[in-house]
Amino acid sequence: MSDAARSIPMATPRRAGSAMTWLWVLGLVLAIALPWCFYDFAKARHSGFMISMFSQAGMMIIFALSYNMLMGQAGLLSFCHAVFFGFGGYVVIHALTGASNGSFPIPMELMPLAGGLAGLILAIIFGYMATKQRATAFAMITLGIGELMATAALMFQHFFGGEGGITSDRMIDRSLFGLSYAQSIEVYYLIVFWTMVSVIGMYFLTQTPLGRMANACRDNFERAQFVGYDPKIVRFIQFALSGLFAGMGGALYAIAYEIVTFDSMAGPLSANALLMAYIGGTTVFGGPILGAVLITVLQSGVSLLSNSWLVYVGVLFITMVTFVPEGLAGIIMAHGPIRKAGKLGKLAVPYVRILVPGFILVLGFVALVELVSFQTIGAAQGKKLVLFGNPIDIASNIPWAVAIGGLIIGGIWLRFESIVFGRVWDEITAELKRAEART
Amino acid sequence: MEIILVSLLNGLVYGMLLFMLASGLTLIFSMMGVLNFAHASIYMIGAYLAFEVSRWFGFLPALILAPILCGAIGAAIEIWGLRRVHHNGHIAELLFTFGLVFIVQRGVQMIWGMLPMPYRVPSYLDFPLFTLYGANFPAYRGFMLLISAGMLLAIWLLLKKTRVGLIIQAALTHPNMVSSLGHNVPMVFTGVFAGGCGLAGLAGVIGGNYLTTESSMADAMGPIVFVVVVFGGLGSLAGCFIASIIMGMIQTFAVVFDYTIADMFSPLFKVPEMDTLLGEILTVPMSRIGPLLPYALMILILLVRPRGLLGTRDT
Secondary structure: OOOOOOOOOOOOOOOOHHHHHHHHHHHHHHHHHHHHHOOEOOOOEOOHHHHHHHHHHHHHHHHHHHHHHHHOOOOOOOOOHHHHHHHHHHHHHHHHHHHHHOOOOOOHHHHHHHHHHHHHHHHHHHHHHHOOOOHHHHHHHHHHHHHHHHHHHHHOHHHHOHHHOEEOOOOOOOOOOOOOOOOHHHHHHHHHHHHHHHHHHHHHHHHOHHHHHHHHHHHOHHHHHHHOOOHHHHHHHHHHHHHHHHHHHHHHHHHHHOEEOHHHHOHHHHHHHHHHHHHHOOOOOOHHHHHHHHHHHHHHHHHHHOOOHHHHHHHHHHHHHHHOOOHHHHHHHHOHHHHHOOOHHHHHHHHHHHHHHHHHHHHHHHHHHHHHHHHHHHHHHOOOOEEOOEEOOOOOHHHHHHHHHHHHHHHHHHHHHHHHHHHHHHHHHHHHHHHHHHO | OHHHHHHHHHHHHHHHHHHHHHHHHHHHHHHHOOOOOOHHHHHHHHHHHHHHHHHHOOHHHHHHHHHHHHHHHHHHHHHHHHHHHHHHOHHHHHHHHHHHHHHHHHHHHHHHOOOOOOOOOOHHHOOEEEEEOOEEEEHHHHHHHHHHHHHHHHHHHHHHHOHHHHHHHHHHHOHHHHHHOOOOHHHHHHHHHHHHHHHHHHHHHHHHOOOOOOOOHHHHHHHHHHHHHHHHOOOOHHHHHHHHHHHHHHHHHHHHOOOOHHHHHOOOOOOOOOOOHHHHHHHOOHHHHHHHHHHHHHHHHHHHOOOOOOOOOOO
16 A cells, blocks of 8 residues: 555635624524425425434434545545444443433433444543554555444344344423424424534644644655654544544434444445445545535435436446546535636536536436346346336337437537546646736 | 265365356466456356356357357456556556446346346266265256366466466566556556456356355355465465355354354353353354454454465565
């Protein structure tokens, strides 16, 4: 393993000032107002699907951000992050049971702290083992830890409940504000509150010396060592704290669903953290938030419509790794200087030109994937492919020809347009550089 | 006694299957620094392709064709995928193969459906080879041993006795020096990647009908293969071999023994029955702990000896 650590610094919020503050406020207002956008006034009730999706997004934001404390900020690729999420969830499920029978008298509002504490303790134990190493060895140890705990969760019935998981009841009648948490909207606001607390907490952690040293150890751990910091200890503290936040996310999961199964501890969820953080962008603090919201919304939406959700995520992920390693947030940040120079308008036409073939390409690809999957999985489920109300005969050649044609034409066209786009982009950035050199 | 002998043979069969997968992975990993997450996915593709080929042409053509196809897939991944992301570092390469896992997993389900494939042992290999203390040893397991021993010999000859092997060996330990001497290292990489994927495909061909050919077989095999590679140590095929056999033995022997941790203490003192997590840990039988052991062993060895059993450099 060479030291090909990325030397992209975290986006420093030095001059960000007011714009950043407004972004925080906007996020909070959006989080509070969103459920009411889908409020059914005729029946006077909230949309259950939307509330559950937003709640899921909330805990996934915590989860993805805490993952990025390792991946983006400390350069550690972990494959066991779900272990802390799941463990926090299990502990809170037990705590809820304990709270209702009186053996653990804690109000509902503070339950996430119990989950966070559980995640912290487990992360201290496993972090002690894993953070002695870095890079690939670290990744391998965490992979082992993840598999170990997922297998253990299936094995030990008493604490983890085996395959069925454990259930509890969140109506424990212990609240600081006299809320019963019978309605999901109350739980949603609890999640919003704790998500906000965690996000702010993790943001301020990036500003502390610890956060800065984590960046230093990511970029050049030998130099950090010479300055007098022990990278192992920096990694260890960072790992433990990320476990704390993951545990808080897991606690919210347990409260919202009232059941925790071994799935919330297993590999796919750890992989999900990686996908969310990477697709959103690991080099910007807000990147994982973007990724978590995007993936959750797509997952809830697309997985209802399609069987092939995993293929789309996989292709999206590979595309990001190959072409946009800095993630969605990285793309957005790259537009900052251009916007400041007032040259954003110059990009409008190239963007439209690149979006048209891109759209055709995506459409062709989706059509092809759906056609293939409807031959096997769809057929087994007895479903029929229906597009815009028209049933489509997958046995005939026409849809296949359209799909493959769209894929090929879109691909070739996009390749051509992306060259044009690249030329315009390079021109603008070169111009900006010249302007900067003159001043 | 008979249990030990039979388990020893079964452990050897499973261990050799592991080695077939792990040898390719360790060659790729130590040469290119790429942890190929999709290695077990290639193994799964190998099994599905073998099923498809054997349905039309029979088992023996599948034994040759499927690994070649898997090798071609591997070469394509290396040339059109990994080389593009190479300049972003090893983590990007790892993530690329990580994304492939999802695509292969779902792609296989899309093409062949969710149900296990009826990929069976060919009839001319489906007879008991010999009987050991009343237990039959199937001829197909003997055949698997034969194939894996042949592969072991072929790899050894290739690496030790040919010029290609010399270059590969040199590139394992000193990739920069080899490239400075004028060898086309990227082409060596492609070759090794394709070869490793071909071996994974071969493991899929003979493992697909020994175990089950289904879309979860990559998930079942993947983590264990990583454990083997890390446990054995980077850059060492011998370590990889020893680790494969150890893991194969552990997995088969653990199923056989029914002791618990409480049993181990029983000569000293009686462990009281407890209805807690600790009580459960103490009384869970060995046969159920089995799946945990490889991971526990790997974490242990990485803590004590980060370079693995016979590794030449840190992971």
